[in-house]
Amino acid sequence: xxxTDHLSAVFSALADPTRRAILADLAERDATxxxxxxxxxxxxxxxxxxxxxxxxxxxxxRTRSGKWRASxxxxxxxxxxxxxxxxxxxxxxxxxxxxxxHLAAVQAAERPRNPTDRDPRPPxxxxxxxxEP
Amino acid sequence: MHTEVPQIDISRVLDAPxxxxxxxxxxxxxxxxxxxxxxxxxxxxxxxxxxxPGGHQRWTEVSAAxxxxxxxxxxxxxxxxDGELLDGLMHVTGRLPDGVEAFxxxxxxxFHDEAPGRTRLTIHQWLxxxxxxxxxxxxxxxxTTLDAALIDTRTPPSRVEVQ
Numbered sequence: 001x002x003x004t005d006h007l008s009a010v011f012s013a014l015a016d017p018t019r020r021a022i023l024a025d026l027a028e029r030d031a032t033x034x035x036x037x038x039x040x041x042x043x044x045x046x047x048x049x050x051x052x053x054x055x056x057x058x059x060x061x062r063t064r065s066g067k068w069r070a071s072x073x074x075x076x077x078x079x080x081x082x083x084x085x086x087x088x089x090x091x092x093x094x095x096x097x098x099x100x101x102h103l104a105a106v107q108a109a110e111r112p113r114n115p116t117d118r119d120p121r122p123p124x125x126x127x128x129x130x131x132e133p
Numbered sequence: 134m135h136t137e138v139p140q141i142d143i144s145r146v147l148d149a150p151x152x153x154x155x156x157x158x159x160x161x162x163x164x165x166x167x168x169x170x171x172x173x174x175x176x177x178x179x180x181x182x183x184x185x186p187g188g189h190q191r192w193t194e195v196s197a198a199x200x201x202x203x204x205x206x207x208x209x210x211x212x213x214x215d216g217e218l219l220d221g222l223m224h225v226t227g228r229l230p231d232g233v234e235a236f237x238x239x240x241x242x243x244f245h246d247e248a249p250g251r252t253r254l255t256i257h258q259w260l261x262x263x264x265x266x267x268x269x270x271x272x273x274x275x276x277t278t279l280d281a282a283l284i285d286t287r288t289p290p291s292r293v294e295v296q
Contacts, residue, residue: 085140085141085260088140088141088258088260089141089143091169091170092141092143092256092258093143094169094170094171095167095168095169095170096143096145096147096254098166098167098168098169099147099154099157099167100147100148101167102157102163102166102167103147103148103149103153103154103157104148104149106149106153106163107149107153
């Protein structure tokens with residue numbers, strides 16, 4: 001899918017710590033190459049090269065106002081990447097909620113054999129599996 | 134193979150003893166009752182579990198909305214400690230809902246006692262590497278960083294573009 005290819009470009013761009021530092025700077029405010037270079041231990045041409053990578057991945061856009069060229073963080077592709085991760089988290093969250101319900105149902109079914117409802121110990125049949133504190 | 138930080142790191146306390154929670158992951162009759170995704174069913178005849186180091190867990194997920202969508206999940210278990218740990222490489226193949234190609238993802242589940250008679254479950258998942266093509270190894274770290282940044286600092290309601 002095209003979406004996956006685009007994600008590849010995004011993740012590939014994010015794979016470099018300098019580029020992540022640049023994005024973190026741009027999350028605060030738009031900035032020129034000079035401003036970005038001030039907070040990084042690398043040269044201005046190197047920063048420019050990183051900006052090109054970020055621009056190709058559509059993580060930033062660059063606007064010219066007067067003689068200054070400012071970089072601007074584009075949040076949508078970041079959001080897309082985060083959503084991609086989020087799908088997996090949601091999978092676990094909803095599955096674990098059902099697991100919770102399943103465990104409650106199983107234990108409720110076992111409860112008649114174990115009338116001391118508040119007793120924290122597991123039913124005798126599984127007690128040997130556990131090292132109770 | 135995946136030594137980097139996992140992208141998914143979940144911890145949840147369940148109100149059930151550890152032996153039972155472990156069975157929910159390793160006994161097919163329990164497993165079908167809760168395993169997602171929502172709207173999918175797991176045909177009981179297509180589940181095969183052989184839980185031990187070097188063993189496997191295999192099942193098929195059938196979409197209720199579109200029975201043609203059949204996802205085959207094979208987990209090769211690399212590390213298993215009875216009642217405590219399941220660690221393996223999950224291979225996902227078949228006709229996937231969004232047409233995404235097959236992928237692999239490492240999943241590690243740990244079961245810890247939590248008083249009184251409860252269980253803390255920790256789940257780590259390393260997301261599929263192939264989705265990033267030939268990206269550098271560092272993308273994994275990037276995902277973690279990105280994830281933390283987006284969740285902690287600037288995602289009010291999702292899908293609102295942050296300027």
